[in-house]
Amino acid sequence: MNGVPAPGNTAVYPGSFDPMTRGHLDVIERAAAIFDTVVVAVVVNPQKREPLFTLDEREQMIRDAVAHLSNVQVTNFRGLLADFVRRAGASVIVKGLRVVSDFESEMSTALMNRSLSGVDTVFLPSDPKWSFVSSTLVKEVYNLGADVAEYVPPAVLNLMRAKRTESRPT
Numbered sequence: 001m002n003g004v005p006a007p008g009n010t011a012v013y014p015g016s017f018d019p020m021t022r023g024h025l026d027v028i029e030r031a032a033a034i035f036d037t038v039v040v041a042v043v044v045n046p047q048k049r050e051p052l053f054t055l056d057e058r059e060q061m062i063r064d065a066v067a068h069l070s071n072v073q074v075t076n077f078r079g080l081l082a083d084f085v086r087r088a089g090a091s092v093i094v095k096g097l098r099v100v101s102d103f104e105s106e107m108s109t110a111l112m113n114r115s116l117s118g119v120d121t122v123f124l125p126s127d128p129k130w131s132f133v134s135s136t137l138v139k140e141v142y143n144l145g146a147d148v149a150e151y152v153p154p155a156v157l158n159l160m161r162a163k164r165t166e167s168r169p170t
């Protein structure tokens with residue numbers, strides 16, 4: 001994105017993507033079939049923790065994974081999502097809901113974002129296949145040595161394997 005709003009209905013799909021999972025990719029593919037343009041917006045500093053992947057790595061892994069989707073763009077934002085969606089000229093924010101308990105926090109976030117920006121949030125239910133897959137769990141099992149091929153797109157897996165090789169003591 002270069003600051004010029006894309007034409008038509010633009011949806012922003014925000015997240016930490018640390019790392020991107022197959023659940024994220026599924027939501028992006030389904031959003032891309034509904035909206036004219038989907039802007040995947042990677043938050044610069046995830047609030048929860050020190051990220052495993054740098055911002056550049058997170059953006060690059062998403063770009064590789066969505067290369068087959070011509071109406072998907074990848075960018076980053078810092079600060080308020082509400083400010084970003086206004087700048088992007090977005091008509092909607094997209095969020096995936098994996099489990100019922102996600103709804104509780106996502107509901108208040110959606111209402112706050114609408115209050116700040118006038119932009120509504122559309123929830124897409126996760127494919128049940130991915131309902132147990134979160135970035136946090138993927139990171140945890142990866143850090144403990146598990147093979148995460150089933151849970152992340154191939155582009156992400158390559159990066160994770162490279163990172164493991166890099167960090168292995170010689």
Ligand code: PNS
Nearest residue numbers: 014015016017043079080081109112113
């Ligand atoms: O993948 P995540 O970590 O669940 O994504 C969370 C994210 C990036 C969507 C959320 O933390 C966010 O919107 N951050 C921007 C700061 C902001 O706008 N906070 C107020 C929300 S009402």
